[in-house]
Amino acid sequence: MIRPEQMGYLTRESLAGFHRRKLTTGVTILIMSSALLVLALFVLVALNLGMMLERARANVDVRVFLVEGLDAGRTAALQHPFVAIPGIREARFISKDQALVELRRELGDDADVLEVLEENPLPASYHLELAAGHRSPEAVDAIADELRRWPEVEDVVFSRSWVAALGTWARLFRWGSLFVSVVVLVAAVFVISNTVRLTMASSRRVIEVQMLVGATDTFIRTPYLIEGMIHGFLAGALAMGVLMVGHRLLEVRLEGLAFFTPLQMGGFVVFCVTLGLLGSLAAIGQYLRLRRGA
Amino acid sequence: MAAEAIQKGPLDPRTIISFYHVELRYRDQAALSDVTFSITNGEFVCITGPSGAGKSSVLRLITMDLFPTKGQVVVRGMVSTKMKRSRIPHLRREIGFVFQDFRLLEDRSVYDNVAFAQLVVGVPKAARIKNVMRVLTQVGLWNKRDRLPQQLSGGEQQRVAIARAMVNSPKILLADEPTGNLDPVTAQEIIDLLFRINDGGTCVLFSTHDHEIVKTFGRRVMVVKDGGLVSDEQRRVLDRDQAPRLTDRMYQPEVQRD
Ligand SMILES: Nc1ncnc2c1ncn2[C@@H]1O[C@H](COP(=O)(O)OP(=O)(O)OP(=O)(O)O)[C@@H](O)[C@H]1O
Numbered sequence: 382m383i384r385p386e387q388m389g390y391l392t393r394e395s396l397a398g399f400h401r402r403k404l405t406t407g408v409t410i411l412i413m414s415s416a417l418l419v420l421a422l423f424v425l426v427a428l429n430l431g432m433m434l435e436r437a438r439a440n441v442d443v444r445v446f447l448v449e450g451l452d453a454g455r456t457a458a459l460q461h462p463f464v465a466i467p468g469i470r471e472a473r474f475i476s477k478d479q480a481l482v483e484l485r486r487e488l489g490d491d492a493d494v495l496e497v498l499e500e501n502p503l504p505a506s507y508h509l510e511l512a513a514g515h516r517s518p519e520a521v522d523a524i525a526d527e528l529r530r531w532p533e534v535e536d537v538v539f540s541r542s543w544v545a546a547l548g549t550w551a552r553l554f555r556w557g558s559l560f561v562s563v564v565v566l567v568a569a570v571f572v573i574s575n576t577v578r579l580t581m582a583s584s585r586r587v588i589e590v591q592m593l594v595g596a597t598d599t600f601i602r603t604p605y606l607i608e609g610m611i612h613g614f615l616a617g618a619l620a621m622g623v624l625m626v627g628h629r630l631l632e633v634r635l636e637g638l639a640f641f642t643p644l645q646m647g648g649f650v651v652f653c654v655t656l657g658l659l660g661s662l663a664a665i666g667q668y669l670r671l672r673r674g675a
Numbered sequence: 676m677a678a679e680a681i682q683k684g685p686l687d688p689r690t691i692i693s694f695y696h697v698e699l700r701y702r703d704q705a706a707l708s709d710v711t712f713s714i715t716n717g718e719f720v721c722i723t724g725p726s727g728a729g730k731s732s733v734l735r736l737i738t739m740d741l742f743p744t745k746g747q748v749v750v751r752g753m754v755s756t757k758m759k760r761s762r763i764p765h766l767r768r769e770i771g772f773v774f775q776d777f778r779l780l781e782d783r784s785v786y787d788n789v790a791f792a793q794l795v796v797g798v799p800k801a802a803r804i805k806n807v808m809r810v811l812t813q814v815g816l817w818n819k820r821d822r823l824p825q826q827l828s829g830g831e832q833q834r835v836a837i838a839r840a841m842v843n844s845p846k847i848l849l850a851d852e853p854t855g856n857l858d859p860v861t862a863q864e865i866i867d868l869l870f871r872i873n874d875g876g877t878c879v880l881f882s883t884h885d886h887e888i889v890k891t892f893g894r895r896v897m898v899v900k901d902g903g904l905v906s907d908e909q910r911r912v913l914d915r916d917q918a919p920r921l922t923d924r925m926y927q928p929e930v931q932r933d
């Protein structure tokens with residue numbers, strides 16, 4: 382399609398827009414990188430929120446209280462069926478006596494109140510640890526519901542309220558950022574396509590002559606596609622750079638703040654290049670259609 | 676060029692352009708209706724007629740910049756009704772096109788303007804230099820190759836445009852009022868250049884509404900009026916040295932028909 386002897390020409394033409402209209406190009410890249418910065422910021426916050434949530438959920442304390450009067454053999458035998466349930470990673474048995482010891486320790490100085498008891502009122506229980514990916518409120522509910530149906534199980538208790546609330550917030554944020562992202566993406570593509578259209582308009586005569594002497598569409602398009610992709614690349618790299626500096630500054634105060642992995646950063650830039658490509662494709666399509674429709 | 680071969684009709688294997696009952700409408704208005712003719716390889720044709728008659732439309736139909744709303748245009752075996760859009764660039768490479776307003780790239784030298792047509796097609800550098808040198812020498816502008824278009828006279832600019840049109844060695848050269856912006860002396864130079872190009876075997880088709888040019892033109896003249904072909908005559912092929920000149924205003928040619 383494109384021959385090696387045309388490469389030099391195409392490269393020069395691709396950079397011509399930058400050269401001819403430095404200000405417009407600069408403004409385009411700034412606007413686009415601001416849009417992309419917002420986008421990346423939302424993704425980053427969502428990422429951090431997700432990690433917080435996952436960490437919080439790791440601490441979800443699920444206790445399965447057993448009915449009174451089970452013999453030791455039967456209680457111990459529950460270990461296996463518990464762990465066999467998908468989503469349960471570990472099941473730790475806590476006997477009546479252990480429960481009392483724990484309670485005493487928790488009460489501390491007030492442990493005297495326990496002296497009035499004639500027998501241990503605390504039930505034996507299992508402490509369950511959930512596997513990653515089964516810690517969402519829905520998953521915990523499902524496991525609890527299933528266990529409640531077992532004859533050996535008196536009740537299942539877990540600290541769900543704030544985990545659930547966090548989950549709700551995270552979900553809301555995800556939807557919100559998805560919405561913002563779509564708006565930002567459309568804006569970014571629009572800005573790029575507008576700039577590429579400007580370049581094409583200023584090269585109107587060149588395109589006209591190209592069509593006249595038999596340039597293929599691929600040949601006519603390539604410089605503008607490359608221009609759009611360079612816009613996307615520069616804007617994406619700039620946004621990522623600003624975000625990186627911001628993260629460095631914040632990290633001092635907020636420890637454990639997650640940042641993108643190098644792979645994710647690379648992915649983001651590739652994504653920005655794709656946006657640039659889309660923007661210029663839109664501009665070129667519209668421009669060439671307009672020219673032909675005349 | 677073999678003038679007697681023209682009227683043999685569309686089946687002549689040497690036919691290079693043919694129109695079959697072509698109608699062209701721009702929205703509601705008809706620009707051409709029922710136009711039928713054919714042109715043989717190597718012919719030299721002048722299309723004339725009043726402004727708005729449809730001359731430019733005929734030329735644009737040949738490059739398939741426009742498509743007939745009825746009928747068919749066939750150029751070098753490529754049929755308008757079956758033409759794929761992706762094939763159009765290949766057709767354009769076999770057709771040189773020159774306009775009244777030259778359409779040069781103002782920010783590039785004469786050399787670059789001509790080389791541009793070769794670059795677009797992907798001709799390797801060595802061949803490119805050779806070809807550009809050949810056509811610029813032919814139009815007499817090799818020594819001005821480093822100038823910008825605005826540093827040239829109108830006639831010179833048109834010669835650059837012709838060189839650009841010819842650099843890919845097209846089989847057909849179309850010129851839409853190539854002398855429209857030029858004085859009679861310069862216009863004659865351009866017509867002479869077109870004759871030389873035609874002598875080299877290229878089929879040349881140009882439009883004009885300059886009566887002087889039409890009167891002195893000793894080849895095939897097609898007259899378009901209100902979108903219809905009203906006359907298509909083959910004049911006697913004069914010896915070029917005896918041919919009347921545009922500058923020779925006293926000359927009153929007698930038009931001869933076959
Ligand atoms: N793009 C267009 N849209 C609508 N009508 C058009 C368009 N181009 C040409 N026409 C009409 O088609 C008719 C033929 O136009 P064309 O340009 O072929 O004439 P012409 O013989 O080349 O005229 P001129 O000598 O002035 O260049 C005219 O009536 C013109 O108004």
Ligand SMILES: [Mg+2]
Nearest residue numbers: 730731732851
């Ligand atoms: Mg015209």
